Amino acid sequence: MSRPFARNRASDARQLARLIRTGTKRTLKAARALREICEAYGVHLPELRVRQGRITLGACRVDDAVRLARLLGAPSPGPDVPDADAVRDLLVQAFSAATGGGTLDVSVREKASDVVELGALDARAARRLIGALRF
Numbered sequence: 001m002s003r004p005f006a007r008n009r010a011s012d013a014r015q016l017a018r019l020i021r022t023g024t025k026r027t028l029k030a031a032r033a034l035r036e037i038c039e040a041y042g043v044h045l046p047e048l049r050v051r052q053g054r055i056t057l058g059a060c061r062v063d064d065a066v067r068l069a070r071l072l073g074a075p076s077p078g079p080d081v082p083d084a085d086a087v088r089d090l091l092v093q094a095f096s097a098a099t100g101g102g103t104l105d106v107s108v109r110e111k112a113s114d115v116v117e118l119g120a121l122d123a124r125a126a127r128r129l130i131g132a133l134r135f
Contacts, residue, residue, distance in 0.1 A: 024053070030126040031055045037133045043068045045118070055126045057118035059109070062087050065116045072098035072132055084108040084116050091116070098132035099125065 031050050038045050047058020060068075065087045066077060074094035077086065088106045095104040105119030121129065 027053060027055060027123040030123045030130065033130050034126055037130060038068070041067065041071055041133070043071070051120070054120040054122055056120040059115050059117050062114050062116060065091050065118070069094040084113050088116055095129070099128040102128055
């Protein structure tokens with residue numbers, strides 16, 4: 001007796017595995033490019049990594065967040081480094097403008113006023129960010 005469903009399940013499994021590999025490769029490639037660009041500009045994102053198919057940017061110092069916002073076209077905050085709340089707002093606006101409406105979650109750590117926590121991006125948003133930084 002023929003088992004057509006077994007063939008279909010095996011074919012579906014192979015196709016699913018191929019899609020996962022392709023998606024993972026794209027995400028890893030985008031994370032690597034983003035890390036290289038940020039390092040070249042002196043923006044330190046030591047916690048940048050791929051986690052659950054998304055690129056987690058992680059914690060960064062306020063001065064690095066200001067530098068990233070400036071690279072994305074934000075106005076200069078002046079000679080003094082602004083507080084973390086102001087930097088959060090500056091970076092959120094700059095990211096959205098530079099990526100054509102993309103969003104980046106940015107939060108301020110309660111007990112670390114010199115650190116902001118940057119959220120995660122999917123590969124598409126990361127590629128838009130990379131494009132904005134390459135100008």
